[in-house]
Amino acid sequence: MADNRNDDYILKVDNLVKYFPIKSGFFKRTTGNVKAVDGVSFNIARRQTMGLVGESGCGKSTCGRTILRLQEKTAGNVYFEGQDIFALNREELRKMRPRMQLVFQDPYSSLSPRLPVGEIIGEAVREHKIVPPDEFDTYISRVMDVCGLPAYYKERYPHEFSGGQRQRICIARALALAPDFIVCDEPVSALDVSIQAQIINLLKQLQEEFGLTYLFISHDLSVVEHISDTVGVMYLGSMVEYASTEKIYAKPLHPYTKALFSAIPIPDPDVKLNRIILKGSIPSPANPPEGCKFHTRCEQCMEQCKHESPAWREVEPGHFCACHLYDAKR
Numbered sequence: 001m002a003d004n005r006n007d008d009y010i011l012k013v014d015n016l017v018k019y020f021p022i023k024s025g026f027f028k029r030t031t032g033n034v035k036a037v038d039g040v041s042f043n044i045a046r047r048q049t050m051g052l053v054g055e056s057g058c059g060k061s062t063c064g065r066t067i068l069r070l071q072e073k074t075a076g077n078v079y080f081e082g083q084d085i086f087a088l089n090r091e092e093l094r095k096m097r098p099r100m101q102l103v104f105q106d107p108y109s110s111l112s113p114r115l116p117v118g119e120i121i122g123e124a125v126r127e128h129k130i131v132p133p134d135e136f137d138t139y140i141s142r143v144m145d146v147c148g149l150p151a152y153y154k155e156r157y158p159h160e161f162s163g164g165q166r167q168r169i170c171i172a173r174a175l176a177l178a179p180d181f182i183v184c185d186e187p188v189s190a191l192d193v194s195i196q197a198q199i200i201n202l203l204k205q206l207q208e209e210f211g212l213t214y215l216f217i218s219h220d221l222s223v224v225e226h227i228s229d230t231v232g233v234m235y236l237g238s239m240v241e242y243a244s245t246e247k248i249y250a251k252p253l254h255p256y257t258k259a260l261f262s263a264i265p266i267p268d269p270d271v272k273l274n275r276i277i278l279k280g281s282i283p284s285p286a287n288p289p290e291g292c293k294f295h296t297r298c299e300q301c302m303e304q305c306k307h308e309s310p311a312w313r314e315v316e317p318g319h320f321c322a323c324h325l326y327d328a329k330r
Helices: 060-067 090-099 117-127 133-146 151-155 163-175 193-210 221-227 245-250 255-261
Strands: 009-024 029-045 049-053 075-080 100-103 181-185 213-217 230-235 238-244 313-316 319-321
Touching: 009 060, 009 213, 029 060, 029 075, 029 213, 029 230, 049 060, 049 221, 060 181, 060 213, 090 100, 100 163, 117 133, 117 151, 117 163, 133 151, 133 163, 163 193, 193 213, 193 221, 213 221, 221 245, 230 245, 230 255, 238 245, 238 255
Parallel strands: 029 238, 049 213, 049 230, 100 181, 181 213
Antiparallel strands: 009 029, 009 075, 230 238, 238 319, 313 319
16 A cells, blocks of 8 residues: 555554454364454554444454554554554553554443543543643643543533533543553544534644544544545445545445445435445354455446455556456456
8 A cells, every 4th residue: 555664653553453263063063263353454644534434243343452552453464653553562561552542432431420521531640641640630631621621520420410510521541641542442423413523623723733643443434434534344344445535435446335325314304315226234244255345235246256265456547446347467
């Protein structure tokens, strides 16, 4: 894809693989693997947002968590600021943790019900010694203010807040560690539409103010278009298309991407949607189809697709796709 020696990229993911073993029988022998992430590669430039989209179960969240080393990889490499994340020892990884943060999908279950908001936001700040003890209280108040949370919320508990306020607390908790990179794992999917807009605007404001880089994981294509600079499309653990937001929304190449984008609602009653309906269901990631993983649901499937995996290639400048329709020989 892009040049891995380019210092403009804060994150470089190279052929990342994450399999979960399937164990069965009395002795719990491994009889197969769930191929959650299967050879994904992409780069994210500093202070930019990459959207990662796809159907539920395609491996988006697993990819984000593996990048942060919340779970160990099966193969591949992840470089953050030029450092191989999986080559770090326990102490080195602990020092790196504040710089890479995660905003969870569910603001209800990701906050401890037993801690007040001030402690939730400040717990890791105290652990990593982000600020001196005498500045702790002022620092937490400042972080809360930036995220639209009054300082008097410190003594309240998560159950006292709405979903949008809880997500602001989650964002404040991540921001308090002064990160450079944040994985946003479907941060607005559990919120009302009006609240979604507020949270998206907050994320964009924080990015501009603090120079943050985001990996924004979502299945809401309208939200991704609004916040992202580049977009990657995943299907059954693999990346099938990647380009700038402008290019991929104007001219999607892969049949799966075209089908996804055809479902985006248009707020105009006079515009008729040319919806592409995918036939069949998503194959099991434990037993993906031979050849192109999408061929069982693709109307443009050729004989070659059934037996040969498509190569990842740059179809046009900055626009990558894995599909036999764009083979150089065709």
